Amino acid sequence: DMAVRHYTLDINLSTPVDSASVVPGLLSIFHEQELTETIHDTNGHGYLATFVGKNGRLVVLRVHSHGLVTVDLQCHEDDNIAQLDNVSDQNEKHVEFSILLYFKLPALVRGAKVDRYWPTADGRLVEYDVDEVVYEEDSAYQNIKILHSRQYGNILVLDGDVNLAESDLAYTQAITGNGRENYAGKEVLILGGGDGGILAELVKQKPKMVTMKVIDGCKMYMRRTCGNTLDTLRGDCYQILIEDCVPLLKKYVQEGRTFDYVINDLTAIPISTSPEEDSMWEFLRLILDLSVRVLHPKGKYFTQGNSVNLKEALSLYEEQLGKLSCPVDFQKEVVCVPSYLEQWVFYTAWKK
Amino acid sequence: DMAVRHYTLDINLSTPVDSASVVPGLLSIFHEQELTETIHDTNGHGYLATFVGKNGRLVVLRVHSHGLVTVDLQCHEDDNIAQLDNVSDQNEKHVEFSILLYFKLPALVRGAKVDRYWPTADGRLVEYDVDEVVYEEDSAYQNIKILHSRQYGNILVLDGDVNLAESDLAYTQAITGNGRENYAGKEVLILGGGDGGILAELVKQKPKMVTMKVIDGCKMYMRRTCGNTLDTLRGDCYQILIEDCVPLLKKYVQEGRTFDYVINDLTAIPISTSPEEDSMWEFLRLILDLSVRVLHPKGKYFTQGNSVNLKEALSLYEEQLGKLSCPVDFQKEVVCVPSYLEQWVFYTAWKK
Numbered sequence: 150d151m152a153v154r155h156y157t158l159d160i161n162l163s164t165p166v167d168s169a170s171v172v173p174g175l176l177s178i179f180h181e182q183e184l185t186e187t188i189h190d191t192n193g194h195g196y197l198a199t200f201v202g203k204n205g206r207l208v209v210l211r212v213h214s215h216g217l218v219t220v221d222l223q224c225h226e227d228d229n230i231a232q233l234d235n236v237s238d239q240n241e242k243h244v245e246f247s248i249l250l251y252f253k254l255p256a257l258v259r260g261a262k263v264d265r266y267w268p269t270a271d272g273r274l275v276e277y278d279v280d281e282v283v284y285e286e287d288s289a290y291q292n293i294k295i296l297h298s299r300q301y302g303n304i305l306v307l308d309g310d311v312n313l314a315e316s317d318l319a320y321t322q323a324i325t326g327n328g329r330e331n332y333a334g335k336e337v338l339i340l341g342g343g344d345g346g347i348l349a350e351l352v353k354q355k356p357k358m359v360t361m362k363v364i365d366g367c368k369m370y371m372r373r374t375c376g377n378t379l380d381t382l383r384g385d386c387y388q389i390l391i392e393d394c395v396p397l398l399k400k401y402v403q404e405g406r407t408f409d410y411v412i413n414d415l416t417a418i419p420i421s422t423s424p425e426e427d428s429m430w431e432f433l434r435l436i437l438d439l440s441v442r443v444l445h446p447k448g449k450y451f452t453q454g455n456s457v458n459l460k461e462a463l464s465l466y467e468e469q470l471g472k473l474s475c476p477v478d479f480q481k482e483v484v485c486v487p488s489y490l491e492q493w494v495f496y497t498a499w500k501k
Numbered sequence: 502d503m504a505v506r507h508y509t510l511d512i513n514l515s516t517p518v519d520s521a522s523v524v525p526g527l528l529s530i531f532h533e534q535e536l537t538e539t540i541h542d543t544n545g546h547g548y549l550a551t552f553v554g555k556n557g558r559l560v561v562l563r564v565h566s567h568g569l570v571t572v573d574l575q576c577h578e579d580d581n582i583a584q585l586d587n588v589s590d591q592n593e594k595h596v597e598f599s600i601l602l603y604f605k606l607p608a609l610v611r612g613a614k615v616d617r618y619w620p621t622a623d624g625r626l627v628e629y630d631v632d633e634v635v636y637e638e639d640s641a642y643q644n645i646k647i648l649h650s651r652q653y654g655n656i657l658v659l660d661g662d663v664n665l666a667e668s669d670l671a672y673t674q675a676i677t678g679n680g681r682e683n684y685a686g687k688e689v690l691i692l693g694g695g696d697g698g699i700l701a702e703l704v705k706q707k708p709k710m711v712t713m714k715v716i717d718g719c720k721m722y723m724r725r726t727c728g729n730t731l732d733t734l735r736g737d738c739y740q741i742l743i744e745d746c747v748p749l750l751k752k753y754v755q756e757g758r759t760f761d762y763v764i765n766d767l768t769a770i771p772i773s774t775s776p777e778e779d780s781m782w783e784f785l786r787l788i789l790d791l792s793v794r795v796l797h798p799k800g801k802y803f804t805q806g807n808s809v810n811l812k813e814a815l816s817l818y819e820e821q822l823g824k825l826s827c828p829v830d831f832q833k834e835v836v837c838v839p840s841y842l843e844q845w846v847f848y849t850a851w852k853k
Contacts, residue, residue, distance in 0.1 A: 151569065187551075191553055199551055199561075201541050201544075205547065209561065217503065257626065259511045259569070260511045457651075
C-alpha cells in the first residue's frame with residue numbers, strides 16, 4: 150500500500166497582512182529541508198510558493214491577501230515524516246521536519262488500498278477506522294461493499310452510503326418501534342431489510358412475517374446483525390421472497406391482504422429537493438402509497454427518514470405523507486445510530 | 502468569512518503507469534480554464550504540475566510512479582466553483598469547471614471563522630456541523646469552548662477535545678450505571694462533572710451528594726444538560742464545592758468518611774502509553790487510589806475510559822486498577838455517545 154499522507158495547517162492572522170511580514174519565517178523552515186522552491190505569479194492573489202523535496206515531498210505555502218496562511222505537506226506513507234503521526238510520541242522522537250509539530254489535524258490518507266472517507270448524508274467529511282474490504286459486489290441495482298471497522302464491526306455500504314454496521318442495533322430497534330410494540334402473532338411485512346437485522350430481532354417475538362430481497366454477503370459477513378435468519382429462505386415464522394417489492398405489494402392490494410406492521414427499510418429519503426422530477430421520489434411515493442394500502446386500519450408503518458440536518462428533504466417527505474390517497478398521521482424520532490456519525494430521523498405513520 | 506475550499510481527488514490506477522499516458526487527458530481539462538501551468542522537476546518521483554488561475558484558484562496535479570493520481574483544487578469560498586457544492590444540484594447547473602464533478606469527497610474548509618474539524622481520540626479526521634462559537638475562555642487549567650452544533654446542540658470542548666454535548670444523555674447514563682443503580686438517600690461524590698449533567702440526572706433520585714469544580718459557561722449554555730442545578734451552589738440534596746479535589750479527597754480519607762458512589766468525571770484515560778513518566782497518569786493513579794479509599798466497602802466507582810480503539814491505553818489503565826493499595830474488581834461497557842463519533846469505554850470498579 151503506497152498511500153500519500155497529506156497534512157494541512159491553517160493560520161488565520163487576525164488582520165490582513167502583507168505577505169512580506171509572514172513569509173520569511175515560514176520559508177526559513179522549508180529552506181532547511183533541501184527543498185526546491187518555486188514562487189508563482191498569482192495576479193495579486195497573495196503569495197504562493199511550492200517546494201519539492203527528496204522522497205517526493207511537496208509543500209504548498211500560500212498567504213492569502215485577507216490574512217489566511219495555508220500550508221500543505223504531501224509525503225509518501227513510508228517517508229519518515231509520516232512516522233511522527235502518533236502525537237503522544239512526538240516529544241520522544243528526533244523531529245527532522247519541525248513544521249510537522251504544527252499540523253494539528255490528522256493527515257488525509259490519499260490513495261490507500263481501503264478508502265477511509267465515507268461522507269455523512271449531510272455532507273460532512275468523516276474518516277472511519279476501516280482496515281479491510283471484506284466483500285464487494287456490483288449487483289444489477291447497486292454497488293455493495295462490506296468494510297471491516299475496528300469499533301463498529303462489519304459495515305454494509307450501498308452505493309457509497311453507510312447502511313448498517315454490526316454495532317447498529319439502535320437502527321433496528323428504532324425502525325421496529327423501540328420496544329413499544331408487541332409483534333407476537335402479528336403479520337409483518339418488511340420491505341428491504343436485506344441485512345437481516347430486523348428479521349433477526351422480530352423472530353424473537355414469534356410473529357408471522359414476510360420479507361424480501363436479501364443481499365448476498367450479509368448472511369456471511371453481518372452475522373452479528375442477522376444471526377442465522379438468512380441461512381434458509383423459510384423459518385418457523387418467516388419467509389424470504391426473492392422478488393421485486395412493487396409487483397408483490399400490488400398483488401397484496403388486489404387480494405385485499407393487510408398487515409399489522411409494514412416496515413420499509415428500502416432506502417432513506419432522497420436528498421434531492423425536486424420531488425416532482427426525481428425518480429427516487431417517485432419510487433418513494435409509490436412504495437408509500439402501496440404500503441399504506443396494505444396496512445391494517447390499526448396497523449403501523451415504520452421507516453427511516455434521513456439525517457436530522459436535511460430539514461428540507463424531511464419536510465418534503467412529510468408533505469408526501471399528507472398527500473396519500475389514504476390519509477395518515479405520523480410522528481418522528483431522532484436516534485443515534487453508532488456507525489452513522491450523525492443523528493438520524495425515523496418515522497411512524499398510521500391511518501387516521 | 503473568507504474560507505478556502507480544498508477539494509481532493511485520488512485515482513488509483515491499477516498498474517504503475519508512465520505518466521505520459523495519463524497526464525494529457527487531465528491536462529486538457531485544466532488548459533480550458535485559463536490556468537498558468539508550472540511543471541516541476543521531481544527527481545524521478547513522478548509527474549507534478551501546478552496551475553494558478555484567476556480568482557486565486559490553485560490546482561496541483563501529481564502522478565506518482567506507483568500509479569496514484571492526486572488532484573487538489575483550492576479556491577476561495579466565493580469563487581463560483583464553490584457554488585457547486587450541493588451534489589444534487591450539479592446536473593441542473595451550468596458546470597464551468599467540469600473536473601469538479603469528479604471530486605466525490607466534501608471539500609476541506611480551511612481558515613473558516615469557526616473550526617469544523619475536531620479529531621476523535623483515536624486520531625481520525627471528522628467534521629462537525631458547528632456554526633458558532635457560543636463561549637470561549639482560557640481558564641488557569643484549560644481552554645474552554647462551547648460550540649453550537651446543528652444536530653448535537655451546544656458542545657463543550659476542553660483543550661480541543663469534545664467533552665459533552667447537549668445530545669449526550671448517553672454519557673451521563675453510562676457514568677452513573679445505566680439505570681442499574683438506586684441513588685435514593687445515598688452518599689455520592691462527583692469528581693469533576695463541571696457541565697452539571699451528572700448532577701442534574703442524580704438529583705431526580707434524591708440522593709445526598711457533594712460535587713465540585715463547576716465550569717463557568719455551562720450554567721448558561723449547556724442548560725439542556727445541567728438544568729438549573731448549577732444556578733446555586735447548594736440545593737436540597739447537593740452542594741457544589743469550588744475547590745481542588747485532591748486535598749478534599751485527602752481530608753475525607755483522614756476523617757474516615759466514605760461514599761456509596763464515587764463518580765470520576767475529571768478526565769479520560771491519557772492516550773500516552775508511558776504511565777511511569779507521564780504526569781497525567783500520575784494524577785490519574787492518585788485520584789484513583791484516593792477515590793477507592795473513600796469508597797464504602799459495598800460502594801461503586803464509576804469513570805469514563807477512552808475510545809474503544811485505544812486498546813493499549815485501556816489495558817494500561819486496567820493494569821493500574823490491579824495495583825491499587827486496596828484491591829478492586831472491575832467491569833467495562835462500550836457506549837455510543839452521540840457527539841463523540843466514536844465508541845467509548847466506561848468502567849465500574851468495586852472493592853474485592
